[in-house]
Amino acid sequence: MGFSRRGLLKKGAAAAAAGAAMAAGRGTADGAQGQGPAVVTGRTFQAWVSRGTGPKRTTLQDVKLRPVTGRMVVVRTEATNLCYSNVGVVLGIQAAPPSGAAAPANAAAVGGTLAGTDAMALIQGHGGVGVVEAVGPEVRRVQVGDRVCVSGTPQCGSCYHCLRGRADICQLLGRNLASDLIPVADLRDGTPVYSNSHIGGLGELMVTWEEWIVPVVSKASNVDLGMICSCVSVAGLGATTSGTLATLAPGSAVAVVGCGPLGLSAVQGARIGGASTIIGIDPIRARRDVAMKVGATHVLDPNAEGDRLIERVRALTAGPTNRTWSGGRDSGGRRSGAGADLVVEAAGAEFVRPKLEQGPDPSGILPMQQAYQMASAGGHVITTGLVRGTIALPAFLFAIGGVTHSGGQAGGANPMRDIPRFVEMFHAGRYDTKALATRVVGLRDVLGAYEEVAYRTTVTALMVL
Numbered sequence: 302m303g304f305s306r307r308g309l310l311k312k313g314a315a316a317a318a319a320g321a322a323m324a325a326g327r328g329t330a331d332g333a334q335g336q337g338p339a340v341v342t343g344r345t346f347q348a349w350v351s352r353g354t355g356p357k358r359t360t361l362q363d364v365k366l367r368p369v370t371g372r373m374v375v376v377r378t379e380a381t382n383l384c385y386s387n388v389g390v391v392l393g394i395q396a397a398p399p400s401g402a403a404a405p406a407n408a409a410a411v412g413g414t415l416a417g418t419d420a421m422a423l424i425q426g427h428g429g430v431g432v433v434e435a436v437g438p439e440v441r442r443v444q445v446g447d448r449v450c451v452s453g454t455p456q457c458g459s460c461y462h463c464l465r466g467r468a469d470i471c472q473l474l475g476r477n478l479a480s481d482l483i484p485v486a487d488l489r490d491g492t493p494v495y496s497n498s499h500i501g502g503l504g505e506l507m508v509t510w511e512e513w514i515v516p517v518v519s520k521a522s523n524v525d526l527g528m529i530c531s532c533v534s535v536a537g538l539g540a541t542t543s544g545t546l547a548t549l550a551p552g553s554a555v556a557v558v559g560c561g562p563l564g565l566s567a568v569q570g571a572r573i574g575g576a577s578t579i580i581g582i583d584p585i586r587a588r589r590d591v592a593m594k595v596g597a598t599h600v601l602d603p604n605a606e607g608d609r610l611i612e613r614v615r616a617l618t619a620g621p622t623n624r625t626w627s628g629g630r631d632s633g634g635r636r637s638g639a640g641a642d643l644v645v646e647a648a649g650a651e652f653v654r655p656k657l658e659q660g661p662d663p664s665g666i667l668p669m670q671q672a673y674q675m676a677s678a679g680g681h682v683i684t685t686g687l688v689r690g691t692i693a694l695p696a697f698l699f700a701i702g703g704v705t706h707s708g709g710q711a712g713g714a715n716p717m718r719d720i721p722r723f724v725e726m727f728h729a730g731r732y733d734t735k736a737l738a739t740r741v742v743g744l745r746d747v748l749g750a751y752e753e754v755a756y757r758t759t760v761t762a763l764m765v766l
């Protein structure tokens with residue numbers, strides 16, 4: 302076959318038309334900004350839609366895609382993580398506040414539905430991986446056919462936080478109340494359907510916006526890519542390897558409080574970052590076993606250790622030179638031993654009583670207090686768990702204990718910079734996805750898998766299509 306004159310003419314005409322479109326300010330996905338006509342597909346797809354209250358609030362529905370406009374991106378879902386933070390809204394469980402405490406104002410963060418969205422039809426989930434099927438006319442970041450991560454954390458690139466290198470707290474992150482959401486589809490009866498947090502995930506399509514999309518070039522399987530790009534892996538690796546919140550020097554001592562998928566990712570990040578002592582702490586024996594498998598050098602059971610937990614961590618992190626005049630870190634007194642250079646708290650509150658071993662405090666407050674107290678003088682603690690209540694800390698330690706604290710939304714990960722790096726960590730054989738993705742289900746079995754996540758009988762679960 303060769304180039305026919307006719308073919309060349311056709312290509313030339315197409316190029317001229319594209320040029321005219323650019324000149325007229327109607328950009329293509331490959332280059333310029335500008336407005337253009339919406340992409341109209343009218344396609345019907347299946348998704349888990351929640352609405353109302355109670356345990357039957359989430360059902361599998363046929364929904365019809367609305368026209369794709371502006372910076373919208375439609376992604377054919379390959380995999381999405383069934384995140385523990387969504388257990389409350391998906392299964393309709395209202396997490397009870399601890400006795401004597403008022404319900405937190407942001408109940409959404411710990412299990413209630415987002416303010417005002419109860420009555421709205423919401424496609425559940427928050428992110429996943431897949432292939433771009435359609436883009437609005439203003440989209441520049443990706444093209445149809447790209448394999449992408451739909452990130453749990455957006456990155457607009459133009460808010461104050463993004464501009465100062467803190468895309469982990471991009472301004473768009475909190476814009477997910479009822480009045481912020483935009484309908485992306487309709488139920489059969491015409492009820493508008495929205496994507497949870499602008500992203501969704503639990504459906505055949507994810508209908509989102511450019512700011513939540515991260516292109517990833519990878520031939521990894523759906524399970525592997527879905528796991529490495531999940532919110533929990535990103536947060537665990539972010540806390541330990543992104544460098545946004547804390548720098549992990551090789552040879553450091555790291556403690557990880559809570560070995561769910563986020564904590565186990567932090568354990569792996571500590572290993573990847575060259576930590577020499579990595580202490581995984583979790584009440585569930587099966588999770589401690591996984592921690593040892595993916596990089597922990599020690600594991601501790603907070604139930605068995607009780608009040609001695611902090612002391613044990615401070616002893617395990619005290620190396621042979623931990624003496625006065627020899628480079629030691631021992632501050633003596635009530636702070637003997639060394640303490641971890643970096644502590645990642647990843648425990649969080651329980652929605653339901655686990656069917657495996659229950660932790661010492663279902664509200665998640667105690668593990669957070671302990672995490673602060675097991676950091677070394679000059680050390681760093683990053684808290685990621687969604688807990689209920691108000692935390693109390695020894696004021697003396699809080700004032701002059703020398704501990705730096707960072708709130709660990711996404712572990713400080715910068716989506717566009719870090720998620721492709723995390724994918725490379727997987728390809729380099731340094732990140733174990735299989736140890737975390739211990740339950741993989743299709744579209745129809747999502748609710749059952751969510752119950753396993755809720756009861757903690759699996760490390761985490763993925764929906765893979």
Ligand SMILES: [Zn+2]
Nearest residue numbers: 384386532533
């Ligand atoms: Zn999540």
Ligand SMILES: [Zn+2]
Nearest residue numbers: 457460463471
């Ligand atoms: Zn931003």
